[in-house]
Amino acid sequence: MSRCVTILASSPPTWESPLLNVADITARYGEAQVLQGVSLEVAKGQVVTLVGRNGAGKTTLLRSVMGLHRSMTGRVELDGTNISRMAPHKRCRLGLGYVPDDRGVYASLSVEENLTLPPKVGPDAWPLEKVYEAFPVLAERRRQAGTHLSGGEQQMLSIARVLRMGARMLLADEPTEGLSPLLVRQIGEIIRTVKAHGVTVLLIEQNVHFASTVADRHYLMAQGRVVESLDNSEVEQREHELLEYLGI
Amino acid sequence: MDALLQQLFNGLVSGSFYALLALGLSVIFGMLGVVNFAHGAFYMLGAFGALVLLDSFGLNWWLALLLVPIGLGLAGMVVERLFVHRLVALDPLYNFLLTFGIALILQDLIRLKYGVASQPYDRPDVLGGSVNLGLFSYPKYQVFVLIFSIVISVLVWLVLNRTRVGMIVRASTERAELTKSFGIDVRRWITPVFGFGIALAGLAGVLAAPMRAVNSGMGGDLIIVIFAVVVIGGLGSVFGSVAAGYIVGMLSAVGNLYVPALSQSLVFILMALVLLLRPAGLFGREEGVLA
Numbered sequence: 001m002s003r004c005v006t007i008l009a010s011s012p013p014t015w016e017s018p019l020l021n022v023a024d025i026t027a028r029y030g031e032a033q034v035l036q037g038v039s040l041e042v043a044k045g046q047v048v049t050l051v052g053r054n055g056a057g058k059t060t061l062l063r064s065v066m067g068l069h070r071s072m073t074g075r076v077e078l079d080g081t082n083i084s085r086m087a088p089h090k091r092c093r094l095g096l097g098y099v100p101d102d103r104g105v106y107a108s109l110s111v112e113e114n115l116t117l118p119p120k121v122g123p124d125a126w127p128l129e130k131v132y133e134a135f136p137v138l139a140e141r142r143r144q145a146g147t148h149l150s151g152g153e154q155q156m157l158s159i160a161r162v163l164r165m166g167a168r169m170l171l172a173d174e175p176t177e178g179l180s181p182l183l184v185r186q187i188g189e190i191i192r193t194v195k196a197h198g199v200t201v202l203l204i205e206q207n208v209h210f211a212s213t214v215a216d217r218h219y220l221m222a223q224g225r226v227v228e229s230l231d232n233s234e235v236e237q238r239e240h241e242l243l244e245y246l247g248i
Numbered sequence: 249m250d251a252l253l254q255q256l257f258n259g260l261v262s263g264s265f266y267a268l269l270a271l272g273l274s275v276i277f278g279m280l281g282v283v284n285f286a287h288g289a290f291y292m293l294g295a296f297g298a299l300v301l302l303d304s305f306g307l308n309w310w311l312a313l314l315l316v317p318i319g320l321g322l323a324g325m326v327v328e329r330l331f332v333h334r335l336v337a338l339d340p341l342y343n344f345l346l347t348f349g350i351a352l353i354l355q356d357l358i359r360l361k362y363g364v365a366s367q368p369y370d371r372p373d374v375l376g377g378s379v380n381l382g383l384f385s386y387p388k389y390q391v392f393v394l395i396f397s398i399v400i401s402v403l404v405w406l407v408l409n410r411t412r413v414g415m416i417v418r419a420s421t422e423r424a425e426l427t428k429s430f431g432i433d434v435r436r437w438i439t440p441v442f443g444f445g446i447a448l449a450g451l452a453g454v455l456a457a458p459m460r461a462v463n464s465g466m467g468g469d470l471i472i473v474i475f476a477v478v479v480i481g482g483l484g485s486v487f488g489s490v491a492a493g494y495i496v497g498m499l500s501a502v503g504n505l506y507v508p509a510l511s512q513s514l515v516f517i518l519m520a521l522v523l524l525l526r527p528a529g530l531f532g533r534e535e536g537v538l539a
């Protein structure tokens with residue numbers, strides 16, 4: 001067992017009602033239980049990251065929030081509505097924008113079709129022109145098959161897609177993974193812009209330094225549990241310890 | 249030379265049936281992940297549908313061309329809702345048992361009423377006689393079948409590649425679960441897509457009635473070739489299925505001319521070659537539907 005697995009009694013700030021409230025979620029793959037009762041909250045307009053080692057259960061948690069994990073138990077609330085039993089497409093229509101860890105770019109759809117596949121679900125849906133202005137490379141290659149883009153471009157496409165649909169809450173699974181520092185910075189910009197527009201973000205991120213530059217708060221996950229809730233100053237103070245803990 | 253051209257033309261006409269059947273089979277496989285062994289039986293029902301409409305209701309072939317696909321498409325939707333949708337959660341073996349079972353039941357029901365002898369069905373009057381194609385003259389009806397099947401294939405391709413519904417079908421075919429998380433109710437599209445594939449089989453059956461032997465076994469003979477066509481074209485690739493349909497049609501026809509003994513097996517030799525060299529099929533996923 002590692003050393004920072006002390007469960008803090010301090011709960012996250014609760015002065016504002018949370019947009020996303022996850023309570024006591026469990027999930028398994030076959031016999032193996034990989035989420036052991038996870039609870040967390042994300043307040044409206046906040047950017048919250050989820051950090052943790054490989055295999056901690058971060059992706060499984062995001063999939064459970066999206067409704068893609070059938071064996072899930074527990075409660076998921078979006079803006080006070082219980083969505084625990086809702087089909088994934090309905091959750092999307094309530095404003096959840098999913099950026100999956102494999103980017104979820106379709107080979108049989110053009111770049112533009114990849115962008116316009118999800119219906120518009122919120123009043124702040126970006127028009128295509130705005131998307132293309134923010135991501136010129138997508139405009140250039142709008143007619144090509146989605147998977148003809150480079151890895152970084154596909155990541156942009158995956159994020160642009162949920163902005164286009166007007167999601168009010170982004171669930172982004174390691175959007176910076178495998179990207180060059182330049183692209184990572186660009187994604188940081190995007191997250192800050194999106195936040196400025198009032199969008200809430202739950203972000204899985206292994207790069208704790210990057211996390212502390214974009215997020216308000218952080219949850220540390222280990223072995224299917226949330227073991228700590230940290231703010232930016234705590235992350236800065238304990239960066240070395242956290243890096244070591246995450247095995248990076 | 250003339251003989252070769254004429255034989256190629258024969259091949260294209262057979263290919264028209266392959267293309268329409270492979271198209272439906274392919275779309276169904278893509279969207280549901282189900283290999284529909286009953287596809288040939290629905291083709292056979294299409295031909296008998298035209299027969300029944302004429303004999304019992306006096307409705308001509310043109311009306312059959314419209315009504316039979318609609319009727320069979322609706323029947324297909326019922327079959328999907330009652331039985332086929334249960335396959336999703338089950339071992340693929342059940343896929344075979346169920347759809348092959350449906351095929352045998354439909355075939356025997358027709359046999360019960362009509363026996364095994366072929367039923368006559370006349371060509372529609374306007375499509376009687378032949379047209380002069382320059383080098384040779386050819387039955388007008390066959391020319392119509394070829395053009396009609398190409399038009400249908402192009403229309404289906406356009407719907408799949410140029411409309412929102414087509415985009416949803418492509419996305420769901422590629423990754424059903426993910427597509428749900430983008431706000432698409434994938435389940436809602438499965439039943440109509442199955443019905444649509446069946447309607448295409450029915451359409452092919454109506455087209456076959458005036459030029460092929462109409463009997464209870466007509467679908468079973470064809471379906472094996474159709475599977476080979478779908479594999480050659482690339483599972484789930486619409487363009488591939490259609491192209492492979494015409495290619496296989498011409499290949500067997502030309503083979504018939506030069507190596508008659510082999511003509512039945514040529515398609516399977518081609519399938520084996522394709523599987524060896526390009527396991528995803530001639531037009532499989534790598535190239536994408538856009539290519």
Ligand SMILES: Nc1ncnc2c1ncn2[C@@H]1O[C@H](COP(=O)(O)OP(=O)(O)OP(=O)(O)O)[C@@H](O)[C@H]1O
Nearest residue numbers: 029032034052053054055056057058059060061101
């Ligand atoms: N499809 C699967 N079948 C069986 N076990 C799985 C499956 N997917 C994940 N797991 C297991 O569940 C646990 C949690 O996996 P998960 O992908 O949620 O972790 P993660 O925190 O996202 O890891 P990473 O940082 O590598 O993305 C791991 O032990 C993993 O091996």
Ligand SMILES: [Mg+2]
Nearest residue numbers: 058059060101
């Ligand atoms: Mg993960």
